[in-house]
Every structure is written in structure tokens, then in C-alpha cells.
Amino acid sequence: MIFDMETLPSQDRYKIMTATIVPRPIAWITTQSRKGVINAAPFSFFNMMGNDPPTVAIGIMPKAGVLKDTTANILETGEFVVNLVSEDNAAAMNVTCIDAPPEVDELVLAGLDAVGSDQVQPPRIKASEVSFECRTLTLLVTGPLQTVVIGRILRAHIADRFVLDRERCHIDTESLKFVARMHGAGVYARTTDRFHLDRPIWPK
Template identity: 65%
Template sequence: MRFDMNKLSGQERYKVLASSIVPRPIAWITSISTDGVRNAAPFSFFNMMGNSPPTVAIGLMPQAGHLKDTAANILATGEFVINLVDEPNAEAMNLTCIDAPADIDEIELAGLSVEPSDTVAPPRISTAPVSMECRMLSSVVTGPLQTIVIGQVNMVHIRDEFVLDAQRCYVDTQRLGLVARMHGNGGYLRLGDYFQIDRPTWKEYTENKADRPKLSPL
């Protein structure tokens, strides 16, 4: 089946992409408006883009014909915090999806516990297993009020119980218990069925032809 994206409506394009590109990590973003109103909202068009400098990208879509509060805040101030979401925080994260007026503090609405950040004005969610303090490097307008924000991560907070070896930067990733976004209005996925395939090297590949696994034909 072919889906010609140039012939589909925006909602149809969203359904095709969001149902296929899964699971998606969730950036639970805290930000502050120029008027000092705090905001918290989750975004699943998000990922790491590099390490020198440490870079993340977030896709911010419009809501009801205008910029979402998070997008407006980041574009105005250049500062935000990405909090990762574990299962105990899932209900609170979902509440911050609400289409509240711009003067509503979702942090207070959801009863979130926050702590001051070290390098940016927006607070971090203290119950999140991981929080990343970010400053905007650039933004790219990809459509009407649709923006990609590229940010540099300046400080990362990881709860102590999830750090295996701080000097070697070893994190117990599976114990973080993160949830990811799936398809549909309320589809999420727990971190679960893990498997590992070691990355090959050309030297090993060429030297161990006899031990090379047989690949099934397509």
C-alpha cells in the first residue's frame, strides 16, 4: 500500500507517521513564559542528535491554529528543561497534555514537585528519573506554526539510584523504567523486552567467515 503524503490531510499524515515511527521517547518539557508563567507539557517528536555539543531536537506542532505554550516560551526565552517520564509519573504527565489556557501553571495543576535548575530559569521535575537543562541553539520553521527546536544540553540530573558508576558515566538504563509513546490518542509502552545484538567490526566480519550467521533471504 502506498500513501502519497502530498495527497493526504494533515491528520492523515500524522496517523501514518505516528503509527509507524514507534516507540518514541517522551520529552516532558518545563518552560517559563516571558510573563513568568510556568508550563509543563509532553512531546514525543524528540530525540538525541549529537554529543559534541550534546544536542537534542524537538518537533513542536501547533494547537488550534496557534503556537503551543511550550513553543512560544522556548522561542521567546531560549531555555527549557527536558524531563524523561517513568511509569509513576505517567498519569501526571498525561494531565499536563491538557489544553489549558496560557495563564495556567500546569506544574501546579498536576501537583508536580520541582527543584531549581542550575543553568536555566525553568525548574526541573524532581520526581523525573532524568532531567536535562537546555538552551536553544536554533529553530527551523517546517510549516505553518510547525517548528523544530534544536537545543544544547548543559546539565543532566539523574537520580542517584539509577547511577551505577558516576566516574565512568554508567547508568542503569533498564531500571529507569521509562515509558515511550506509541500510536493512538493514549498509547504508551513500558520499557520491557530487551535484547542485544553486538555491532560488527569489518575486521571480525572478514576474519570469521565460517562463523558468520546465515541471513534469511528476503
């Protein structure tokens, strides 16, 4: 069956894309306004885009026809932190989904502690096992108030217990127990069900 994505209503396009582009990693983004108000919110339109420089991209859509606090803060300051989400933090992450007004600190609502970053003003989420301090490389406006934020990772913070070999940069990925976003309202997936395929090599 073919769906004409040029003519479908936007909500139907959303349903098709979020039902098929799965699983999606979650960027639990912390930002800070120029007035010092901290904001935390999860985004699943997110992934790594390259390693030289280390680059991530986050797609942010509007909320009720206006810019989300995350977008507004990034536009103001050019800084943000991507905190990754484990099973242990999933419930707290879900609390920060709330459509709170800009003056509300979602970390306080979720009972989470913030910890200072090294290179950017927005704090990291202390409970998060992995956090990336980022500075904006560019912003691409893809639609009315719809923005793709491309950021450069300045610092990667990984909890010591998940670092197998610091010199070789080997991380215990399995033990991180990250979760991913799936289709439908509130549906998530664990990263514990895996299979392995050897990459083929072209004969010389």
C-alpha cells in the same frame, strides 16, 4: 501499498507517521514565560541528535491553529528543560497534556513539585529521574506554526540511585523504567521488553 505524502490531508499524514515511527521517547518539557508563568507539557517528537555538542531536537506542532505555550516560551526565552518520563510519572505526565490556557501552571494541576535549575530559568520536575537543562541552538520552522527546536544540553540531572559509576558515566538504564509513545490516542509502551544483538565487525 504506497501513500503519497505530498497529497494526503495533514491528519492522514499524522496517522501514518505516528503509527509507524514508534516507539518514541517522551520529552516532558518545562518552560517559563517572561512573566514567570511555568508551563509543562509532553512531546513525543523528540530525540538525541548528537553529543558534541550534546544536542536534542523536539518537533512541536500548533494547537488549534496557534503556537503552543511551550513554543511561545522557548521563542521568548531560548530556554527549556527536558524531563524524562518513567512508569511512576506516566499518570502525572498525562495530566499535563491538558489544553489549559497559558496562565495555568500544569505542574500544580498534576500535583508536581518544581525544583530550581542551575543554568536556565525554567524549573525541573522534581519527580523526574532524569532532566536536561537546555538552551536553544536554533529553531527551524517546517510549516505553519510547526517548529523543530534544537537545543544544547547544559546540565544533566540524574537521580543518584540510578548512577552505577559516576566516573565512567554508567547509568542503570533498565531501572529507570522509562515509557515511550506508541500509536493511537493514549497508547504507551514500557521499555522493559528487550532483546540483544551484537554489532557486526568488518574483518581486517
